[in-house]
Amino acid sequence: MRYLLVVVMLFCGVTLGKAFAADELEPGLKAEYFDMGDAVEDFPADAAIKDKKPTVTRVEKQVNVEGTTDKWPGTELTSHFYARWTGVIKIAKDGKYKFITSSDDGSRLFIDGKQVVDNGGLHAMEEKDGDVELKTGNHDIKIEFFENDGDHGCVVSWEPAGGAKQVIPADVLFHKK
Numbered sequence: 001m002r003y004l005l006v007v008v009m010l011f012c013g014v015t016l017g018k019a020f021a022a023d024e025l026e027p028g029l030k031a032e033y034f035d036m037g038d039a040v041e042d043f044p045a046d047a048a049i050k051d052k053k054p055t056v057t058r059v060e061k062q063v064n065v066e067g068t069t070d071k072w073p074g075t076e077l078t079s080h081f082y083a084r085w086t087g088v089i090k091i092a093k094d095g096k097y098k099f100i101t102s103s104d105d106g107s108r109l110f111i112d113g114k115q116v117v118d119n120g121g122l123h124a125m126e127e128k129d130g131d132v133e134l135k136t137g138n139h140d141i142k143i144e145f146f147e148n149d150g151d152h153g154c155v156v157s158w159e160p161a162g163g164a165k166q167v168i169p170a171d172v173l174f175h176k177k
Contacts, residue, residue, distance in 0.1 A: 025174040028059035029087040029141070033072070036080045040146045041122055043106060044082050060085065061170035063143055067104050067125045067153035079150070085143040087175035089168070091134045095161025100129040103145055103154040110142040122148055134161075141173070 032054040036044065056075050063085055071078050089111070091097070099116050101107040106120040111132055119128035145154040159165045 024177050025088055025138075026059070026177055027170065027173070028061050028175055029063070029085040029143075029173050030057070030175040031060045032057050032084045032086075033075055033077060034082045034084075035077060036082055036146075038080060040080050040082060040105075040148050043108065043120065043144055043146055049082065055081070059175060062167055062173065063145075063154055063156040064167045065153050066155065067151050069151050072147075072152065077147075079147055079152070081147050083145045083147075083154070085141075087141055087173055088138045089141040090138055090172045090174065091136055092172075093161055094135050095133070096131055097134050097161060098129050098131050098159040098165075100127055100157040100159075100165065101143070101154065102127040102157070104151050105146055105148050107143065107145045107154050107156075109144075109156065110140075112139050113142075124151065125153055138174075 033056040034044075034049055034052055035055040055077065058074070065073060072081070099109050099111070101109055101117050101119045102125055103119055104125040105122050107117070108115060108120060109117040109130070111134070114132070116130040116132045117128055118130070119126060143156055156168055157165055158168050
């Protein structure tokens, strides 16, 4: 009887632990914007922003800003800035996924710490893509973008396994509390 009680307690603990872990995710990606002050011609090294406080930090449903010369939505930034979105992407089924960044200037996308898309450099709106095999479940996602001067924009899309190209939908993007 004591053994059965221990097994039931362990099962409940594991089940509750998984439930609590799932509850730690909230909708949207964590977005951090850094005013770099001077020209930004490439992605800043981690050391360059390690001790730098973001100008703006917020949660965003998607990364979907078409090319513009106006201020970046919700900020005072127009040039010389770096943005980073981090969180989790929920994958519904195993398969090959294509990720696409369209940006002016540079952008790149990482899944589970591995670079999938490299759209770096100084350029007008340009699209680059990369494929990755993903299993069902949660995967870490990081998107980086930098703007030097002039027009700017960044749109992140995907072609899910068996699906058509679309901006990554908000209902698969989350961040940790």
